[in-house]
Amino acid sequence: MNRLKLKDLEVSYEGRTVLQVEQAIFERGRIYGIVGPSGAGKSTLLRVMNLLEKPTRGSMQLFGTDVELPSLTYRKGVPIQRKMAFVAQRPSMFQATVFDNVALGLRYRNLDKSTVQKRVEHALGLVELSPLARQRAQTLSGGEAQRIALARALACEPELLLLDEPTASLDPYNISIFERVIQQVNHQQHMTILMITHNLPQAKRLADACLFLHKGRLVELADTHTFFHHPASAELQDFVSGRMIC
Amino acid sequence: MMLTQDVWEVISLSLKVTTSSVLLGMLMGIPFGAFLGLYSFPGKRLIIALIYTCMGLPPVLVGVIVYLLLSRYGPLGSLDLLFSAEAMIIAQVVLVTPILAGLTMAAVHGKERTYWETAKSLGATPLQMMLTIIREARGGIWSGVAAAFGRAISEVGAVMLVGGNIEHHTRVMTTAIILETRTGNFTAGLQLGLVLLAISFLFNSFLMVGMMNQMKSRRR
Numbered sequence: 521m522n523r524l525k526l527k528d529l530e531v532s533y534e535g536r537t538v539l540q541v542e543q544a545i546f547e548r549g550r551i552y553g554i555v556g557p558s559g560a561g562k563s564t565l566l567r568v569m570n571l572l573e574k575p576t577r578g579s580m581q582l583f584g585t586d587v588e589l590p591s592l593t594y595r596k597g598v599p600i601q602r603k604m605a606f607v608a609q610r611p612s613m614f615q616a617t618v619f620d621n622v623a624l625g626l627r628y629r630n631l632d633k634s635t636v637q638k639r640v641e642h643a644l645g646l647v648e649l650s651p652l653a654r655q656r657a658q659t660l661s662g663g664e665a666q667r668i669a670l671a672r673a674l675a676c677e678p679e680l681l682l683l684d685e686p687t688a689s690l691d692p693y694n695i696s697i698f699e700r701v702i703q704q705v706n707h708q709q710h711m712t713i714l715m716i717t718h719n720l721p722q723a724k725r726l727a728d729a730c731l732f733l734h735k736g737r738l739v740e741l742a743d744t745h746t747f748f749h750h751p752a753s754a755e756l757q758d759f760v761s762g763r764m765i766c
Numbered sequence: 767m768m769l770t771q772d773v774w775e776v777i778s779l780s781l782k783v784t785t786s787s788v789l790l791g792m793l794m795g796i797p798f799g800a801f802l803g804l805y806s807f808p809g810k811r812l813i814i815a816l817i818y819t820c821m822g823l824p825p826v827l828v829g830v831i832v833y834l835l836l837s838r839y840g841p842l843g844s845l846d847l848l849f850s851a852e853a854m855i856i857a858q859v860v861l862v863t864p865i866l867a868g869l870t871m872a873a874v875h876g877k878e879r880t881y882w883e884t885a886k887s888l889g890a891t892p893l894q895m896m897l898t899i900i901r902e903a904r905g906g907i908w909s910g911v912a913a914a915f916g917r918a919i920s921e922v923g924a925v926m927l928v929g930g931n932i933e934h935h936t937r938v939m940t941t942a943i944i945l946e947t948r949t950g951n952f953t954a955g956l957q958l959g960l961v962l963l964a965i966s967f968l969f970n971s972f973l974m975v976g977m978m979n980q981m982k983s984r985r986r
C-alpha cells in the first residue's frame with residue numbers, strides 16, 4: 521500500500537535500449553533524488569512513470585494499484601494519472617490566465633468552483649505568486665513559469681510528485697523558494713517526491729535517498745548519506761567525485 | 767432594385783444558409799481535424815490527402831452530387847429536400863467541412879507535443895485533452911472559420927443547382943446577382959455585390975481583431 525514499485529522495466533527506441541530497470545522500490549512520503557550523466561535515461565524514467573511514454577516491458581505498483589504499463593490505454597490510465605503530477609523541465613503554459621492554468625487539473629477532475637478557488641489560491645500562496653493570478657500565463661518569466669508549473673502540479677494534491685530538473689534554469693532566490701515548497705508539501709502532506717537534478721548539493725540537501733542512472737541502467741539506489749559517502753559502484757564513485765565525463 | 771424588402775429577404779437567407787452550414791461544418795470538422803492532428807493511426811495519410819483534395823472541390827461538382835442524391839429518384843429523394851434552403855445548407859456543409867477539418871488539423875498539429883502531454887499529465891480524459899488543445903489552437907481554427915465563411919457566402923455554383931434560385935424561397939445574394947446581371951440590372955447586381963463584400967469584410971474584421979489580440983498576448 522505504501523510503496524511505489526517498478527519491475528522489469530525496459531524502454532527502447534528503434535531497437536536501442538535506453539532504459540532498463542529490474543526493480544526499484546520507493547517508500548511513501550520520502551524525497552528521492554535522481555542523478556546521472558546526460559542521456560542516462562532520467563527523463564525517460566519519469567515520463568514512463570507519468571504514462572507519457574510506453575515501455576516495451578514493465579509494470580508499476582503505485583500505492584496499491586498494479587499497472588501493466590505496455591498494454592495500458594489512455595482511458596484506463598486516467599485514474600492512475602490523477603494520483604500523480606509532473607513538472608517538466610520547460611513547462612508549457614496554456615494561453616489563459618495564471619489562475620486558469622493552475623486550475624486546469626482541478627477542472628479536469630470536475631471539482632466544484634469553491635474548491636477550485638480555494639486550492640488554486642493555496643497553491644499560488646505556496647509558491648509566493650498570488651499577485652500574478654490574473655496575469656496571462658504566456659507573459660511569465662522563465663522562473664515564474666517554473667513556480668506556476670509547480671503550483672499547478674501541487675493544486676492537484678498528488679500522492680506522487682515527479683520533477684524533471686525543476687530548478688535547472690532558476691536563480692538562487694527562486695531555487696530556495698522551490699526547495700522550501702518541496703520540503704513543506706513533503707512534510708505536511710506526506711507527498712512522495714522524485715526529483716531529477718544535476719545539482720548534487722541540492723540532492724544532498726533535499727533527498728532522503730538517491731538513484732544513480734548510467735547508460736540506461738539503475739546502478740545504485742541508496743539513502744543519501746550512503747549514496748554520497750560510501751558509493752558501492754565504481755561508476756557512482758567516479759560520478760560523485762566529478763571524474764565521469766560522459 | 768434598391769434595398770427593398772426583397773433584398774433584405776435575399777440577404778438574410780444568404781446569412782442564414784451560410785451561418786448554418788459553417789456552424790454544422792464546425793461541429794463536424796473541428797473535432798475531426800483535432801483528432802487527426804493529435805493521433806496517428808493506419809490510413810491517416812490517405813484521409814489527409816482526401817481532405818486536402820476536398821478543400822479545393824469545385825462547388826459545381828458538389829452541387830451536381832448533392833443534386834443527384836436529393837433528386838426524386840436519388841438515394842435521399844424521399845426527403846423531398848431538393849430546391850430548398852436545407853439542400854443549399856447540405857451542399858455548403860460538404861464544401862466547408864474539409865476546410866475546417868484541414869485547417870484545424872494544421873493548427874492542432876502545429877501545437878507542440880508538450881501541450882497535450884501537459885494536459886494528459888494534469889489528468890485530462892482523452893476528450894478533455896482534445897478540448898484543451900482545440901482551445902489552445904483557437905487562433906488557427908478561427909482562420910479556418912473565416913475561410914469557410916468566405917467560401918460559403920460567395921459560392922454560387924452549388925446553391926444555384928440545388929437551391930434553384932427560387933424567388934422568396936431559395937434566392938440568395940450570389941444567385942440574385944447572377945439573375946440581375948443577366949436581365950440587364952447591372953446597378954442592382956453591383957449593389958448586391960457590394961453588400962456581399964461588406965458582409966465578408968465585417969465578418970473577417972471580427973476574426974482579425976480576435977487573432978490580433980491573440981498574437982499580442984503572446985510573448986514567447
Ligand SMILES: Nc1ncnc2c1ncn2[C@@H]1O[C@H](COP(=O)(O)OP(=O)(O)OP(=O)(O)O)[C@@H](O)[C@H]1O
Binds near residue numbers: 533557558559562565
Ligand atoms: N523519442 C525518442 N526517440 C529516440 N531516442 C530517444 C527518445 N527519447 C529519448 N531518447 C534517447 O534516450 C536516451 C535517454 O534520454 P533521456 O531524456 O531520458 O536522458 P536524461 O537522462 O534525461 O538526460 P539529460 O540529463 O540530458 O536530460 C537518450 O540517449 C535519448 O537520445
Ligand SMILES: [Mg+2]
Binds near residue numbers: 564
Ligand atoms: Mg532529461
